[in-house]
Amino acid sequence: MMDMRKKHPGAAKVAPYCYIAPITLILVTFVIGSVIGSIILSFTKYNIMTEPIFQGSKNYVKLMSDIKFIKALKNTLGLVVLIVPLQTVLGVVISVFLVANRHRFLGKLANSVVFIPVICAPAVAGVVWRELLNGKIEIVEKFFGLFGIQPSMLLGNARTALITVGMVAIWKWMGYYVVIYTSGLLAIPDTYYEAAKVDGAGKVRCFLSITVPLLRPTIILGIFLSMASSLQCFDLIFNLTGGGPNNASTTLVVYAYSKCFGSGDAGYAMAISNILFVVILAVALLQRDMMKRKTSEVS
């Protein structure tokens, strides 16, 4: 390698740039380009069909007094508050169970089953759950009835619609987070647990003093991935409730979509999207900061 670098020093310098050129080009064109485009267009009156007209910060000012935007923002944050803790706690618990039983038949089966909803397209999952919860299927009615729940009332009630959407989202993506947490759990050396057992630590102590601290970077990653995906949740909501009833499950993405393609107000829709972008960016930066801090603590 050293010889080659000496013989062709120019090529060695250029090579890394060539390797990253394709993905950089894709990112710049489709990701950064569209973000910049969206920011610019959010300062315009734009209906997609005609030329955009610059109107300064009017869209952003209008957002501040838009009752639908405020409701959508509250719903979006509500969905995050609902999904992230449950998804994290349940994800870790299920992963611990799966890792502990990974050599048993039921453990292997559960490992596969938990991932099935992830493979299913969100739109399909939305339609399936909508059908399950519309009161037409007697066995589903009876099953929910055991818990005192009338499934046919869940999506039609403004108080329960968002919670139901959140539960379906948790079900849908649980497998994804279980995979992440499982890989984190498998990376913890067994010797730590063996040493703890020798010292007389029980299962709960092992979990709290070994598993949780060593899994913390993975949990932080899981939390932020879960936050980002909850903030962007669209297909499920669109197919489960369409944002209703009375906008009770309209999130920022659903609202931006309806403004863009329903009302033809793309400039305003971009302003909504940019607010969401800022929130997600803040979440990502926070995650990076926390991960860095964690790494420095470990080192």
Add this chain to the structure above:
Amino acid sequence: MKKKLLSMLLITAMSVTFTAGCGGSGNDTAKTEDGAASGSGSSESGEKVLDVWVPPLDDDTVNNWGGLMGDWEEENGCKVNITVVPWDKYEETYTTALNSGEGPDVGYMYNEMFPTYIDAGAVTDMSGYVTDEDKAGYKYLANGFMMDGQYGWPLVTGVPFVLYYNEEILADLDESAPETWEDFERICKAATKDTDGDGEIDQFGYACGMSTSDVGAMQILNAYYYSALWQNGGQIYEDDLKKVAFADEAGTEAVTWLKDMTQYMNPDFMSLSWSDAFATVFGEGKAAFGVYRSSQTDGTVFAETYPDVKWDFVTSLKNKGFGTFGATDCLTLMSAAEDQDLAMDFIKYVTGAAFMEQYHAKCPGAALTNSEPYVGDEKMEKIYTDDLDKWHGLQVGPCGVDILTQLSADFQGIMSGELSVKDGLKEAEDYANDLLAEYWADKE
């Protein structure tokens, strides 16, 4: 090193290919700009091409329409390209296509869609093409006149939402078909009861479904709201379209009456769509009344679908007047059409009696012209004869989609008890009037 150089070359080649792919060819651009790609341009063989976009109008629109196009295509030396755009991506497809200059020459739009496209100049006012013969011949041409122009040429209409009733339930109650709100309310009250004595109400007055998840926000307005509003003498906009009128006294009374009727509805009415409610509640004989979008073939279809239900219908109840919603979906002449006369000729051809007679023989629908005979079940014919003035389309106004979507949401809030009638209508009114104020300020 050779491997490294080779991989660098490959990567460079990939990058160049990718860049070229993003750029598009000059020919493509020219094609879009000169309209050939999207309009009444020419195919490679030099034949004129007319692009027509419609939603699924029947189970095989391309073939059902395409098979009847031969004469017109031959006469005009033009190939008609029919594209069926699925409903779930309908507006999205139009807006994105028009943005990239790939839209059709002749489009198909429902009333709520028009304002956005009229404002954007994407559709053409066809007033200049309307002849006295058209005025005399077309039954619903006036429904395509909106925002001071003939932007729509009605194609699918005559399927109003009507009130079906269960003849057996009404007979048990010694009642006949309701005519007024009082009749309707009285029968609903009497019909809502526990019929098997288990202590639970299992028969309802009014089968309703106000969920919009799978049918779209406008549908609950179409099915339930407009009829109450219009029957009580209300309307959506004020006549000058500067403000909305739905929260006035008539509008408030109408919604209050509907809200009162919820006590006679199936308890899961907020979770079902209007069509599900009709099928699973009224269709199973569990309700005295149900609302459904009528069709000329309901007599035949319902006999198969709901064989145990003896039914009939009233087109509209009466309070201060009659009224129920009948969609007027129209063909429209897109501004991008290169040969506007040709596109207009096509619109008149497919909506004309000769074409429609053949088409409706395959796929029954309401006659669009006076010379086209009624095709369908005898039972439903009164909608197009005696009751023709009891149903109509929607008043088209600016910001229609936004205003009606918010109204639909607030209407849901009112019906579910989350909002009071006053607060719900006020919220919808304020939202609408703010939008209209901004719209008209922009216009000035």
